[in-house]
Amino acid sequence: MKTNQTFTIIKPDAVSNGHTGAILSKIAEAGFRFKALKMTRLSQTAAEAFYAVHNERPFFNNLVSFMASGPIVVAVLEKDNAVDDFRTLIGTTDPEAAAEGTIRKSFASSVGENAIHGSDSDENAVIEIAFHFTESEQF
Ligand code: IDP
Ligand code: MG
Helix, strand or coil: CCCCEEEEEHHHHHHHHCCHHHHHHHHHCCCCEEEEEEEEEEEHHHHHCCCCCHHCCHHHHHHHHCCCCCEEEEEECCCCCCHHHHHHHHHCCHHCCCCCCCHHHHHHCCCCCCCEEEEHHHHHHHHHHHHHHCCCHHC
């Protein structure tokens, strides 16, 4: 298992608001190396599959339609302690509660449209990386 890797999505709100470059800079400045990077778009079906773990939650339909609403940027990131350090960098799910200087505090507008995703465990990082990237797309 690749315990030094995590997976991120710059979500449709942040891409459409023009924050892609600033967010990628913050990630690089925090010491993460880019192992894979692309702009793409999720179909409704792909968004449902990616967030299947949340399909009983009341916000599931809104989450899926939001995530399929426009282009996203997906990346594989590498650093010691990648999963935990990246969750610290992005901040809490609700940007109102996020610490100053975190990506969600700086760029997110609401708990639903919160600018960025980060894997929550090494195990999920491996699953999420494989969902979005083939082996040959990873460097
Ligand atoms: P996380 O992204 O911080 O890991 P999760 O609880 O895994 O948060 O939720 C996944 C995503 O679902 C969140 O990033 C957010 O976009 C959305 N979400 C979570 N909780 C709520 C909520 O209470 N209302 C609306 N959307 C939510
Ligand atoms: Mg999560």
